[in-house]
Amino acid sequence: MGEERANIFAEDDLAEFKPAPAKRPSPAVAKQAAAAAGFVSRESKVVPIAQPITPPARAPQRRHRTGRNVQFNMKAKSETIAEFVAIADAQGWVFGEALEKAVELLRAKYQKIS
Numbered sequence: 001m002g003e004e005r006a007n008i009f010a011e012d013d014l015a016e017f018k019p020a021p022a023k024r025p026s027p028a029v030a031k032q033a034a035a036a037a038g039f040v041s042r043e044s045k046v047v048p049i050a051q052p053i054t055p056p057a058r059a060p061q062r063r064h065r066t067g068r069n070v071q072f073n074m075k076a077k078s079e080t081i082a083e084f085v086a087i088a089d090a091q092g093w094v095f096g097e098a099l100e101k102a103v104e105l106l107r108a109k110y111q112k113i114s
């Protein structure tokens with residue numbers, strides 16, 4: 001084997017090569033073929049709105065300016081969290097306020113023991 005690589009185009013003369021022009025069907029023929037094949041157009045369709053669109057119901061926002069600015073994360077059972085949320089919602093408390101009430105109740109109950 002030699003040091004030089006073989007030239008794969010050495011015998012072919014591609015100087016006069018011209019690609020064939022693309023054959024495209026007319027738009028009407030393309031639409032007919034697409035409809036026959038079951039394709040759906042991606043173009044948007046203007047649909048008149050009978051009634052104004054109302055946004056979906058959202059969960060109540062729990063963001064309040066209360067001066068509580070320290071984050072407290074912990075793991076709990078899903079049932080405990082659901083009950084905590086239900087109590088806070090029923091009382092109209094944000095989570096920080098519900099936690100403060102829970103701490104007050106725990107302090108009142110367990111300071112009597114010690």
